[in-house]
Amino acid sequence: MSIDIRTLTSPDEVDAAFRVFLRAMVGLPFRDIDAVGITEPGRYLGALDDGVVVAGADSYAGWLVAPGGSRLPHAAVTHVGVLPTHRRRGIVSDLLTRQLKDFAERGEIVASLRASEAVIYERFGYGVATCAAFGRVTVSRAGLRPGVPGGGSVRLVDAAATTDLLGGIHQRAAWTGAVHRPEGWWRLDELRRAASPTPHYVVVHGDDGYAVYHPENTESWFTSSERTVTVTDFVALNDRARAGLWRHLLSLDLVDVLEFTSLAVDDPLPLAVLDRRAVTIGGVHDETWLRLIDVEEALRARAYGSGEPVVLRVEDPLLPANTGSYEVGPAGVARTSAAADLDVDVSTLAAAYLGGTRWRHLAATGRVRAHRPDAVHRADTLFAVDTQPFSGTVF
């Protein structure tokens, strides 16, 4: 079997690749989607068997926020799928390896993805850099503490025509781990809402926050004693917006339970309520699988805590230009020939990069080799972040 791996160029090929993705994923809700409208030209890689698309791997160009606030050129990897008739023949390996080289050529510094399975992507240098959690609030018990900021006024807007408004707010996201949401992402989001059997509501706080929510189990809504509303997108650019949106959601008549599909693992909501047991944050799961495409530039772009530098020896078999030693410290990052303090592979470095995974835990699980007893502690001091990194965007 000879498989040709190349960039898909015609709308028909892109459409065929998207249908392959839907077949490979088995359970996604979409059917009649114009794939060209939700993809970016020249970024969909395909595998063709005798001219027929049998697998694909797509990506969006954008940014990812590093610790300290810089925005790195970022490739958001998505629509990865291989037809069930062609799996386990190395096709996705060829696609993802080629994709990494394309990103490097484009000057993209990092890439990330969301994984359907947690055992596929580490071999390509991706590591879990952020986690997300589910949230559940018993509304009747969730009175806010007196010191919680008042928040400003909120308004309900038409859920069908919000992309410009919501996109304009999200575009200013500055928390570590936030990623750009491209046009295709918003278009798919609109289609998802339009296809939903229940109504969606959008509440906006000034120009600095919004929440998207919908009711569950509407067939028994009228008489239910556990009316549940699910918040699928909660974006607050500051504490005031967060509090204003909480106040709106917690004051909805009829609603017994609020569920959040994606929260930062250290979301402050449990701290805001008088009854700590009114809020459960749980189901912590891997969110951002991060790949450092240009290790030196990525290390340079983030901020560091104070302390002595460390020398990291990095191994990257798929992008060998990254293999080497880097001195990392608050004064800067430089390639070095000095002896390494820590040996690390590129996927493990990605896991530590945003500060969400501690070096001491990586060392304790055998994923980092330390050559000096204090090296792990020094690395943790340098890579520490104020709040847990979090993306909040599924793509």
Ligand SMILES: CC(C)(COP(=O)(O)OP(=O)(O)OC[C@H]1O[C@@H](n2cnc3c(N)ncnc32)[C@H](O)[C@@H]1OP(=O)(O)O)[C@@H](O)C(=O)NCCC(=O)NCCS
């Ligand atoms: C997951 C998927 C993309 C893998 O594609 P593939 O072409 O079969 O993968 P490859 O043949 O290149 O396999 C690469 C390696 O990953 C392993 N692997 C791939 N998928 C795996 C899975 N789901 N579970 C465990 N291992 C897996 C293979 O065993 C192989 O390991 P090896 O090199 O040690 O033998 C494909 O099976 C698929 O489309 N699945 C359904 C859709 C999906 O999950 N897409 C990912 C969206 S994030």
